[in-house]
Every structure is written in C-alpha cells, then in structure tokens.
Amino acid sequence: MEKTKEAENRKLHATLENLKLPTVKMPAHQKRLRETLLNSGYFAGETPQSLTRNKINGGIRMKPKIFVIAASVALMLLTFGAYMAFFATPQVVANLALQVNPAINLRLSDRNTVVDAEGLDEQSRTLLAGLNIKGKEVQEALSIIAEALHKADFLTDERRILVALSPVGDRLGEVELQTLKGTVEEALSGYLNEHDLQVKVVSAVITDELADVVQNFNLKPEDYVDLVYEAGSEVAIQALNLGNELGIDPALFKEEFGTIAASLIDMTETGITEENALAILRSGLAADMTLEELTTITAARIDLHEAGASQDNIMAIFKLMEAQIAAGVDRALLLEEITTITAAKIDMLDAGIPADIALNALKTALAADPTLEELTTITAAMIDLHEAGASQDNIMAIFKLMEAQIAAGVDRALLLEEITTITAAKIDMLDAGIPADIALNALKTALAADPTLEELTTITAAMIDLIEAGLSKQEALLRIQDAIAADPTLENFDDLLEDPVKQNGEDDEIIEEEPKPEDEVGDVPDVVEDEESESQNKEKQEETNDAAVTDKPDTDEAEKETDVVRGVESESQADEAKEETDDTAVTDKPEPDKPDTNQKPDDETDN
C-alpha cells in the first residue's frame, strides 16, 4: 500500500511539475503602482507605514499636514489652558515610565514640565546623574534623555523605546493623556529620525488602577507596555491578578510576567479573543506553576487554534493532561511533550478527524503510551487507519486489542514500536476489501499466533492472498487459523497454506459458477474473543501437532505425506469450524450445493 501511495505521489509530483501555468503581464498596473510607490513621500522622510497605522487604527482621516496642524493647536490649547489654570505651583498630573534597557520614571506637571526623574535601575541612575531635566518641558527633557541614551550606545537597531503614561489624580482625562502620548512620541521620533536611528517607539496610556498594580509588582515598562498596547489595561490587570488567584510564587510571577504578557500577545495576535486567551493562560499557569513551559504551552494552544480547534477543544487538552497526571503520568513529562501532544492532535484535525474524536483518540494514545515515546507514531497510525476508511470504533478496537495483548503478557514497548506495522497490516486488509471487523479478527488471530510480531504481515498478507485467490473472507480466516493451529511455530505457515490455495485455483471454475456474495462476510464470528472458539482452536492445534509428530516421516516424501495428513486433519477441522460457525448463528455458512473450498477434493489425496 505504501508503495502504491509513493507511486501515486510520484505521478502527482510529475503532473504538477509539468502543469501549464497562467503567466500574466500587467504593464498598466505595474506602471501605476510604481508611480504611487516612488511618489509616496517615503524617500522624502515620510513613512507610509505610520500613515497606514493612522488609518488602520481608525484615526482621524485627515491629510498628514492638516493633522499635524490640528494636533499642534490642540496641544497648544491644552498646554495654555493648563498653564492658566494652575499658574502658581506645578502639580504632578502624570507619570511617564520610559525604558530602552535603562528604565526611567518621570513625573510630569500640569505645565507640561518634568517635576522629577527617577532611575529604576543602576544604569538609568548613572545616566540621569549627568542630566539636567528637572523643570524642562517634556519634549526637551525627552530629547536630552534620548541624546544620553544614544551616546551611551543604547539606541541600536534592535532596541525599542517603551513608554507608559499613567494619570496621577484625575486632572488628565483620556483625551489629554492621548494628546500627551502624541507629544511624547513626536519628541522621541523627532530625535530618532534626526539621527537616522532605526529604533521603534511603543507607547501606551495605562489606567491609574494598572499603574498601582504595576507599582506593587515593581514592574518595568518592558513587562507590560506591549500587552497594554495590544490588549489594553483591563487585560493586563486581569493577567497580573492571575498570580495571586492561582497562588503562584510572587517573585517568580513578577520575574516571568514579561513572558506571560508575551504569551498573551502571541495568542491575541493570532486571533484568539482576549477572553479566551486569558482562559488559556489561566489553565496554562495552573498546569505549570513553575512557569517553565509556559511559552511552549501557549504556542501549542496557538497551533491548535490555527488548526481550527474550538476554544472548548483547546481547553479539553488541559483537562486531558490533568486526567493523565491524576492517573500517575509525570506532569513535567507531559508539559515537556505538550508540543508533541498538540502536534499529534493537529495532525488528526488536519486529517479531517472531528475534534471530539481526535481528543478521544489522543486520550487512548496517551493511555496506551504513558511515556509518550511513540505518541505521534500512534496517532499517525490512527490517521492512516482513518484515511483508509476505518470507523472510530474500529480504530479504537486496535488499541483494545493492544491492551488485551499486553494483559496477555506481550511487551507494551514492542507493541507500540510496531504499531505502524500492526495498523499497516490492517490497512492492507481494508484496502483489499476485507470488512473492518474481519480484518480486526484476522489481526487478533495473527497477534495471538505471533506475539513477537515478526510474522504479522506474513499472516495478514496471506489472508489477502487467500481472498484474492477466491476464498470467502470467512474461509480465508479459517484457513489461516488452521494453518496456525497446524504449526504454531509458523515455520511451515506458507507451505500449510499453499496446497489449499492451489486446490482452490483448480476449483476456480466451480467458484466462479457460484460466487459468494461479499456481504455475507459481515457476520463472521469474533474468533479470538470467542473463548469457546479459541479453546477449540487450541484443541485442534494440539491434535494437529500430535498428528504431525506421530505421522511425520523421515524421508524426502515427508512434505507430501504431511500434506496428506494435514489434508485429512484440515478437512475435519474445517468441518468442526463450520459447525462452530453454525453454532454461533453465523449466516455465512456455505450453501449446501456449494463446494466448501476449505475441503480438499478427493483427487488431492492422490498426490
């Protein structure tokens, strides 16, 4: 089957390689777009990206120059108004936290000046020591700070300037804070552009509530500005509250909050709603209180989201993990392998397996392989079975079968290692048109006969060969069972099957006269599960062994003679099997006037 698949893939590859493709020229559009790009003002210092952002964010749709004038007038009015209202003493109305790597906190007055500046780390304290910014206007103070940062080589290409503005008291409303934010951005960008520095400014206005929380946690802008920029203050507060809520070590939570925020941003950027992202984060943190695998967990969730899994289905993985942990599986191992577990599920979703079924399959796979060493092999096998048309029950039956084998003493590791072989054997049978339940029975027979799995595909391939040679599915299964019973070592398995097949070939005409309907095979008994049948098989096997030992001659004629003996035994076994089949109310018994292909014709004994 694998070979056929490869051949088909090669053919498809060749077809696609030689596919005639449309190639279109668009000279008018090319010319027009070229003009638009080259006249964009970008090369004169404007950046189309920033113009674009205004529009995308739903900003005021004015031409840039008008916008700048309007913003300047608004700023002047604001500054003038504030100045007139509080002429006497400067009053702190806002905090400005700025971080490149050094982090600085500025307290701003109602007169738009810096009341005081505080370094939040050693670097920034050293930096501020040489600067005179107290009493200076915000714009000027920021230019001085930017200059100092530049000289100290902090404004390299990879860096970003993060700014968080928060109100102090209630003097500044949302509009005033946004205007102040614009002033700050303008001052910083002005310096950066003037010095041709590729440093991005990311600024956000945070609520006073968030400012308090941030202060309590002693966080720096790098920990939360991006999150506020992407998702707003409310989400940041909820995220910050998760530490207390879940009882995570506060020092660890603080240290890792930047990572936590980045995880939230990653999720929201891929389209997961803020509410869902917070729920995922909460579960992720609860599952991993040491926060060691947090980004792995959220990345896995994002992958699932992108693969089309619903929020419920994403959350179900956490439940599944907790169930596994409760069942004794090591939490660290599960967390370490979360990507593998998720990838396994995504593969199943990609293969078109419905999410709930994929989750069940994953549950089964995890139960079958608690060490997770063969997890993707197992799920890949499940996918192959699904793609081969096996039903959910039938896929799961393989695992029940495996558990039965393990209970019977077969090594779990061996079964898991060979899961691909086992499923490939089943798929081959399904591909050969053998109904799923019969294929499962054949597999059971093969596994029971060959716990080392060395001859597994030999047995199942023989089943296919027999059916292709004209035997009914039931007859083929019985023939296989007889051959195994006759020689449990399987050394003579092929030989034991060969003659009946040959005979069957001679009987082709008779079989063709009265072909067996395909649908009869549906009711074949469950050979292995049926204990009675199993014990009868054992008895038959013992009888056959006895006969073989007793009757086996030492001469070159041994094979022929054994065949003769086996022919007789086989005949009686077939009759017994038929009786058993009748007893188990199987409708698939041969019709009275139809030759039993399991029986050798008289003339074979002449051989």
Next chain:
Amino acid sequence: MKDLQAEKEQIEQAKHNPEAFGELYDQNYSAIFNYCLRRTGNAELARDITGETFVKALANIKSFKWRDISFSAWLYRIAGNEILTFFRKTSYKAVSLEYLQEVQGYDPESQYDLEDEVIAAEQELKRHVDYLFYRQKIKQMPVKYQEIIALRYFEGKSLKESAEILGKPEGTVKSLLHRGLDKLRAHMRDK
C-alpha cells in the same frame, strides 16, 4: 543567478534612493503578481495584494536585513502573509495602498486600462483548465500546505528557497510538502 553582493548594494541604495527601489520593484513585480494570481486565482485580488506587498516592502525596507533572507524571498513572504490575511478574513482591502493613493490624489480615469488588464488576466486564467482544477483542489487544503505546494510547483522554488520564504527549516518544508502531496492525492480521489 543574480550576484548576491550586487543585490545587497542595490537594497542598501533602495533604502534612500527611489530609482534603486524602482529597479528592485521592476525586477520582482511580475513574479510577485503571478504568485498572488496563482495562489488566489483572482486577478483583481492578486493586483491588490501585489500593491499592498510592495507598499509594505517600501515602508519596511529600512528594517530589511539582507543577511537573513534574499529580497525576493522577503517579498514572497510579505505576499504570503497578505494572502493569509485574505484567507482569514475572506474579504481583502489593500488598506496601505488605498491610503497612499488617497493621499496622492487618485485619478479614477486611469482605471480603464487597469480594468482591461484584469479582464485579460481573468481570460488567461480560464484558458488553464488543468491549473484551475488543481488550484481548486489545493484551495481545499490547510493554508500551510497550499503555500508550500504553490511555491514548489507554481513558482518552481526549490526546497531551500521555499524554506527561506516560509521561514521554516528545510526539513520541515520537505515534510510539509510530502504531507501536502498526500493530502492533495486524497483530495483528487474525492473528485
């Protein structure tokens, strides 16, 4: 193959010099447009996505790091992201380009030749029945397979080039392509 050092210099110039950017644009326009066209099967949409791709390239060329990725691969990557945006949102608006045109003062009269081109392109698409058949099948697959199959078979990119464009390891791309073909074969069976 274009001299890499020359391309590096050209990109550096394009960061400040409109003519240099214009040259890079001319060298890549057709490839990017046809990539968008073959991915989307829609000439008008391909035109919009191409426009948006180049506007974004222009806006970000200063942050372009030549050592990470070739310029054309970078353009393919931007275009791929735009196509993904289209697939996710089901409707697409060339926001940056439209805004740029609005700022410059858009001349609707020049629309006529542009529309003629779109009509001609749609006709050209219709002539390629086999391609349309395969595109239809490919379209039903997850985007990650669509893009690797399109890059490999529609654009004739090697695994290495595709890996560069997609920003994924070559082995991953190889595996994606293999699985993509498997899936496509399965889709073909469903036809």
